[in-house]
Amino acid sequence: MNHNRSAGILLHISSLPSPFGIGDLGPESYAFADFLQKSGLTYWQILPLSPTEESSGHSPYSGLSAFAGNILLISPEHLVEEGLLQTTDLPEEEKASDQVDFSRATAIKTDLLQRSWQYFKEGASPDLQNEFKTFCKKENEWLQDYSLYAALKKHFGIKSWTDWPEEVRLRKKEALQQLQQQLEGETEQEKYFQFLFYKQWFRLKNYCNERGIKIFGDIPFYVGYDSSDVWSHPDLFKLDDQLEMEVVSGVPPDYFSETGQLWRTPVFKWRERKKEVHHWWVRRIKHSLYIYDLLRLDHFRAFSAFWEVPATEETAINGYWVEGPGEDLFRKLEKEIPDLPLIAEDLGEIDQPVRDLMEQFKLPGMRVLQFAFGDEPGHNPYAPHNHIPHCLVYTGTHDNNTVRGWYDKASAKEKQQLAKYSGRRIQPQKVQEVMIQMAMSSVAYIAVVPMQDFLGLGEEGIMNRPSTATGNWKWRMQKGEANPLLAKNIARLCRLYGRERKEEKSKK
Structure with missing residues (x-):
């Protein structure tokens, strides 16, 4: 990094404007790239x-x-x-x-x-x-x-x-x-x-x-059951002789769900077919770094240990932890790809072995400001004063509400903590400005803000609601919303907090 x-800015391609029902790689994607450049991002x-x-x-x-x-x-x-x-x-x-x-x-x-x-x-x-x-x-x-x-x-x-x-x-x-x-x-x-x-x-x-x-x-850490990867390489996954899933993926109860999340994707045979699974993963990471400049490993904690659930279960509650690939896989990746440009998505239930794995390979993690005010911020790792330089700070992710939507549903305690911490009287319609300023002023090397927060959107701007199977991934930006005035305001914040883009072309 x-x-x-x-x-x-966090904005998926599908969220761009276009006349064809979904954002795509057409003219509006280039207009957004120009907007990013003008914004100093x-x-x-x-x-x-x-x-x-x-x-x-x-x-x-x-x-x-x-x-x-x-x-x-x-x-x-x-x-x-x-x-x-x-x-x-x-x-x-x-x-x-x-x-x-x-x-x-x-x-x-x-x-x-x-x-x-x-x-x-x-x-x-x-x-x-x-x-x-x-x-x-x-x-x-x-x-x-x-x-x-x-x-x-x-x-x-x-x-x-x-x-x-x-x-x-x-x-x-x-x-x-x-x-x-x-x-x-x-x-x-x-x-x-x-x-x-x-x-x-x-x-x-x-x-x-x-x-x-x-x-x-x-x-993602997992691949879909109905995918070419599983059909083409069933020997890499925990399937029975009829290729039915014996166990499935998920996460235990957490911030997002009291019953955990049951993803129902197949689990890799990390131990039984170690050589073959590692080879597939090295190919996958190399391919991803061919098409991206920086790569986030979603659900990073599974590289240390993952939550495995019997396929017959209706929720993720009755799962159990299984040891993941750990340092063996990252040693192989280091040999193939020097200076791994990887980010660890370390949200959720994180234990010391996960932190040790990140530290061992110098992988930066994430700090999400919406998680900073549920308890006293003093020792909360998501509160800005507890950030470290070697991390990324977010106002929220694609799995969170927008900042305005979060604030509208926040408890009285959370609202009080935010007001105390920021030293400001919070206006609900401008709460995103407070959080964006906190992200930009953090010591974290990289600050990322979802486009919905820069636009000041409420709950209508949610991209994904974890544990819900329908109605997600649909939010789109309107044509003209990524405008020169917004670019100017973002560029001002970048200059103010020393985050303006360094004028050097990528080596790729």
């Missing part, structure tokens, strides 16, 4: 870019692949620029909603991407065709499995692989070979979609890097 004082933090689907509530933390990109984020406007769509193919523009419409976005993007595939097959330039071939060769280790999985999923009516015919579910060689031949065109199409995603992604990333903006990514 760069030890210069700096700051950033260094980091653009996003959520995982994995492909999502309706059955998992479109959660980016339960994606269909740990390596593939979400094709709903592909920009139709850029496809027109590249001659891979015609302007007349685009639907009539509708006013951008403040909510992602996943159904509409899926319908629009599916149609446009299939049209683009036809344009590519019928008239792509030799240079573009060679670029596609190079991509397929370079990414083959994950792309072949994912593209076949995606083609099969459509072939079997969008059902989970667990509901496919037995011979396909269990990857019987003869059945797979037959389907590979039958679905060769569909598999190639899925590879093309991934090619488009990564082509557009790196175009945006390079644009940001050239302006001194670094992309701050995020990867």
Whole structure:
């Protein structure tokens, strides 16, 4: 982690304005990069870019692949620029909603991407065709499995692989070979979609890097049960001989839920298949650091020990702690990737072994200001005076309410503690300004503020409600909200607290 004082904004790509039902890698993503530059900010933090689907509530933390990109984020406007769509193919523009419409976005993007595939097959330039071939060769280790999985999923009516015919579910060689031949065109199409995603992604990333903006990514500890990773590599997970989950992931009761959180994703065989699981994880981290400049390891405490729950349980209460990969995995990562640019998401129930693992590999953790005022702040690690330089400070995360929403529901004690601590009479409509100022003035090297807090939004700006399966990941910024006046105010805060972006281009 760069030890210069700096700051950033947390805003997922899907939360950008666009006329296609979901934010994407189109013109508004470049406008936001310009906004970050004018604001004096260094980091653009996003959520995982994995492909999502309706059955998992479109959660980016339960994606269909740990390596593939979400094709709903592909920009139709850029496809027109590249001659891979015609302007007349685009639907009539509708006013951008403040909510992602996943159904509409899926319908629009599916149609446009299939049209683009036809344009590519019928008239792509030799240079573009060679670029596609190079991509397929370079990414083959994950792309072949994912593209076949995606083609099969459509072939079997969008059902989970667990509901496919037995011979396909269990990857019987003869059945797979037959389907590979039958679905060769569909598999190639899925590879093309991934090619488009990564082509557009790196175009945006390079644009940001050239302006001194670094992309701050995020990867979940677990992968979804219905994913190409589990279907392609079932031997890496605790599954029975019919590939049903024996145990599932979750967390014990905590701040977010009295019964814990039951995520119901498969658990890795960290001990039984140590070599193979470690190899997969090294590939995953290397791939992630290829597409991001800085990487947050979500649910970091699981690297030390994770909460395992019998698959028959209805809640996470009756789980138990199991030892995680610990230092062995990070030793392997150090050999492959010097100066690991990793951030540990160390929220929740953290014990000394987790802290020791972070200290051993010099991984910075997180301080969330919304957690600072439930008790006396004097010894609360989230209170600003207890921060350390080697950490990141947040007003809130994607799993929190907005600051205004938090304050509206805060207890009288929390409100009193905040007023005492800040030395100010708190106005509910301006509480976010107090918290942003605290974050910016912290000694933490990096301060990150969700865009919703910079916009002063209330509960309507929540991105995710943990332990709820529907209605999440939908918040969107409106066109024009990331405006010059807001950029000027943020730049003033960055200068005031020594967090203005250092004018140096990324080496990547």
